[in-house]
Amino acid sequence: MRLKDKVGIVTGGAGGIGRGIALAMAKEGAHIAIVDINEENGQKVLEEINGHTEGMLFIKDISKRENVEDIVEKVVEKFGRLDILVNNAHASKQAPFAETTMDMFDLSFNTGFYPTFNFMQVAYPELKKTKGKVINFASGAGINGQPTQASYAAAKEAIRGITRVAANEWGADDINVNLISPIALTEGVKQWRENFPELYDETINKIPMKRMGDPEKDIGRIAVFLASEDSDYITGQTIMSDGGSTKL
Incomplete structure (x- = not known):
């Protein structure tokens, strides 16, 4: 129970x-508030969370800052604190670089970058009180320049x-801010496998x-x-x- 009675927000928490x-x-x-736009899946995950602790579900468009503010306010109102912020939500469309459009960039930044920025900024006063943890998400698509993923990588x-x-x-506030760059078998990856089977096979073959x-x-x-005290001396990584x- 390394996160006992901690309170966290996880965006894109209804799946994957x-x-x-x-x-x-x-x-x-930990008590976890999940944020998503898929209410059916969100309710299922909320039930799973409630089988262990107490959760909350927000069906909100987090591209709008006022919705971000409302979520943070309601979580703190219910639980009295905020210790963990996980900015996981992100949507994008893949296309060859020469065919990438501004609409694709708008989708990627409005669902990934701007919500991450807004949640961090809005949650900062509460995280300062608890010496909290922020977990953001990177991707090998950006680090390595994965073909067909220009808007997502950016x-x-x-x-x-x-x-x-x-x-x-x-750091002076004892808030840790780190990134995870994952490879995981999610529904989105399964769809990518169907659309780009050769790239998928190539990716698997490169995983040791x-x-x-x-x-x-x-x-x-x-x-x-x-999110635990075990990572108290790790930040910016x-x-x-x-x-x-x-291998960085």
């Missing part, structure tokens, strides 16, 4: 990596940039462990570590939870 993180943290004693690298800035600024990670066991446990694909 977000669900894995929410459940891993709940099993360690937003992920922008998130890495502001994470390092916040780590430098908020020859498999995709499990959202809860492989990625969620890293998030638990970063990109943790590669990718089976050894990228």
Whole structure:
């Protein structure tokens, strides 16, 4: 119970990596508010969380700052504190670089980068009180320049940039700000496998462990570590939870 009575927000928590993180943290004693746009799946994950601790569900468009403010306010109102912020939500469309459009960039930044920035800024006063933890998400798509993922890679690298800035600024407040760069078998990855089977096979062959990670066991446990006191002297880092694909 490394996170007993801690309170966290996990965006994109209704499935995939977000669900894995929410459940891993709940099993360690944290109360978790999940944020998503998929109400049906969100209710299912909320029930799973409530089987361990107490959760909340927000069906909100987090591209709007006022919704971010409302979520943070309601979580603190219910639980009295905020210790953990996990900015996992992100949507994008893949296309060859020459065919990438501004609409694709708008989708990626409005669902990934700007919500991450807004949640960090809005949550900062509460995280300062609890000496909290921020967990953002990077991607090998940006670090290595994955083909067909220009808009996604750009937003992920922008998130890495502001994470390092916040780590430098908020270190004096004892707030840890880190990134996970995962490879995990999610619904989105399964769809990517169908659309780009050759790239998928190429990706698997480059993973030394020859498999995709499990959202809860492989990625969620890293998030638990970063949210716990065990990571108190780690900040501004990109943790590669990718089976050894990228070695920084």
